[in-house]
Amino acid sequence: MPISRYFQIDWVLVDELAIGPAPRAERHIHRLKEAGIQSVLSLCSKQEAMPPDGLDDVFHTTRVVLPDHRAGRLPTPAELDTALNHLGALQQHGAVFVHCVAAMERSPLICLAWLVGKHRMTPEKALDYLMQQHPGTNPLPGQLALLGQIRPQATAA
Numbered sequence: 001m002p003i004s005r006y007f008q009i010d011w012v013l014v015d016e017l018a019i020g021p022a023p024r025a026e027r028h029i030h031r032l033k034e035a036g037i038q039s040v041l042s043l044c045s046k047q048e049a050m051p052p053d054g055l056d057d058v059f060h061t062t063r064v065v066l067p068d069h070r071a072g073r074l075p076t077p078a079e080l081d082t083a084l085n086h087l088g089a090l091q092q093h094g095a096v097f098v099h100c101v102a103a104m105e106r107s108p109l110i111c112l113a114w115l116v117g118k119h120r121m122t123p124e125k126a127l128d129y130l131m132q133q134h135p136g137t138n139p140l141p142g143q144l145a146l147l148g149q150i151r152p153q154a155t156a157a
Helices: 026-034 077-091 106-118 123-133 141-149
Strands: 010-013 017-020 039-042 060-063 096-099
Touching (some): 010 106, 010 123, 017 106, 060 077, 106 123
Parallel strands (some): 017 096, 039 060
Antiparallel strands (some): 010 017
16 A cells, blocks of 8 residues: 555544554654644554654654454454553543554544543444544444443543
């Protein structure tokens, strides 16, 4: 798959959660900084998308490799929980950019799970919303079914 010349950053929740493809070039680091991103959650392996030199020096970064359609399996609920826990920890530093390779399956899935779990949206409303914010959203039906296992978290009063 050719790498796009345009590095798209879409805000799921302004100044809180953004989504896009894997950053692969130094100019992507600059775009993330200009957007106000403080942390990066990578959901793909370095073999799938090598990050640019310096990414770890500029941002708080965490890598949680989740399977995509090529793996022949869905993420487990435990894998989803791990990714969501890391996302929550990264948000303590400010806005988080979540990515996989192309921002079509894995990163939308985690953003959807965040909307369902933290913002108490139904999976259907979360999908409708995310598709408006990030038109490249295209999780597999089995991935969407996992959202039914996400328990909305109580909000602080």
